Amino acid sequence: MSTPVRVSPLTDVQVAHAARWVDLEDMPSVAAFAGESEAHLAVVAIGDLSFRRRTGLKGPGAAAALADAGLATPARANSWCRSEGALVARLGLTEYLVEDSAGGTAVSRVLALPAAADVYPVPRYDAALVVAGPQAIDLFRQTCAVDMATLDAAGGALALTSMVGVGVTVAAVMTPAGVSYRVWCDGTYGGYLWDTLCGVVQEMGGGWLGSESLSRVGL
Amino acid sequence: MKLLTCPVNGARPVSEFTYWGEIRPAPDANACTDHEWADYVFNRNGAPGVKREWWCHTPSNTWFIAERDTEKDRVMRTWLPGSEA
Numbered sequence: 043m044s045t046p047v048r049v050s051p052l053t054d055v056q057v058a059h060a061a062r063w064v065d066l067e068d069m070p071s072v073a074a075f076a077g078e079s080e081a082h083l084a085v086v087a088i089g090d091l092s093f094r095r096r097t098g099l100k101g102p103g104a105a106a107a108l109a110d111a112g113l114a115t116p117a118r119a120n121s122w123c124r125s126e127g128a129l130v131a132r133l134g135l136t137e138y139l140v141e142d143s144a145g146g147t148a149v150s151r152v153l154a155l156p157a158a159a160d161v162y163p164v165p166r167y168d169a170a171l172v173v174a175g176p177q178a179i180d181l182f183r184q185t186c187a188v189d190m191a192t193l194d195a196a197g198g199a200l201a202l203t204s205m206v207g208v209g210v211t212v213a214a215v216m217t218p219a220g221v222s223y224r225v226w227c228d229g230t231y232g233g234y235l236w237d238t239l240c241g242v243v244q245e246m247g248g249g250w251l252g253s254e255s256l257s258r259v260g261l
Numbered sequence: 262m263k264l265l266t267c268p269v270n271g272a273r274p275v276s277e278f279t280y281w282g283e284i285r286p287a288p289d290a291n292a293c294t295d296h297e298w299a300d301y302v303f304n305r306n307g308a309p310g311v312k313r314e315w316w317c318h319t320p321s322n323t324w325f326i327a328e329r330d331t332e333k334d335r336v337m338r339t340w341l342p343g344s345e346a
Contacts, residue, residue: 134322
């Protein structure tokens with residue numbers, strides 16, 4: 043058995059429920075969970091997008107460094123934009139998170155940047171989730187103190203807050219499945235966050251989806 | 262729910278914040294007496310009143326200053342270090 047290049051922080055909590063695995067961006071990911079159903083998207087569904095490549099930069103020179111890598115940055119603090127297919131999130135004033143789409147090269151370009159004054163690399167080993175469905179907002183109401191209904195998905199709003207006691211970044215995004223929410227947290231808390239949110243989602247009549255279903259519905 | 266306003270992230274539950282103590286000017290370690298230095302290191306002012314304190318919004322690691330009346334536990338204003346007029 044070969045050792046995977048990248049390991050999802052959620053592997054341990056997902057392995058018992060996985061029906062099929064697939065390698066995505068060099069990371070073994072759950073392609074389908076046992077008994078999963080896309081019908082959950084009519085209520086609330088949660089999925090794992092940790093396989094996407096991401097990195098971060100912070101410091102007064104971070105925006106200029108990202109521009110050198112050919113990436114646009116959001117003008118406002120706590121917002122995100124798409125650039126070259128990548129999601130570029132501005133966290134606070136001078137910190138940025140860059141997450142590639144499938145096959146993207148934005149992260150590798152950022153990682154290849156030469157060291158510069160006032161720019162500090164931030165390695166990201168996040169657990170990266172997506173929450174979708176008309177009752178997604180109710181999931182946040184049960185687990186978080188920020189009213190996510192106030193986040194403007196079209197305007198690229200995001201919030202840094204706490205969810206079930208875990209520090210998270212939440213971005214509202216427009217998807218073919220409607221307004222969905224991307225959630226990033228420190229990978230070491232990922233298993234707890236995934237388990238807890240799955241419990242709430244299940245109580246609400248929703249469920250969890252593997253990467254194949256997420257891809258089919260454009261998440 | 263008790264709220265505190267982060268200068269970057271806005272009003273949030275106080276549970277998202279960490280208190281890091283009153284801002285106290287440090288004496289010149291090379292010029293002060295041992296008594297003054299020990300007083301700075303070990304003693305804190307517990308008298309109630311309006312104080313400037315370090316706070317941190319933990320999810321975003323945003324450090325800021327709050328001016329707080331510790332007698333009434335009322336925050337008058339918050340700002341980022343270096344941004345005060």
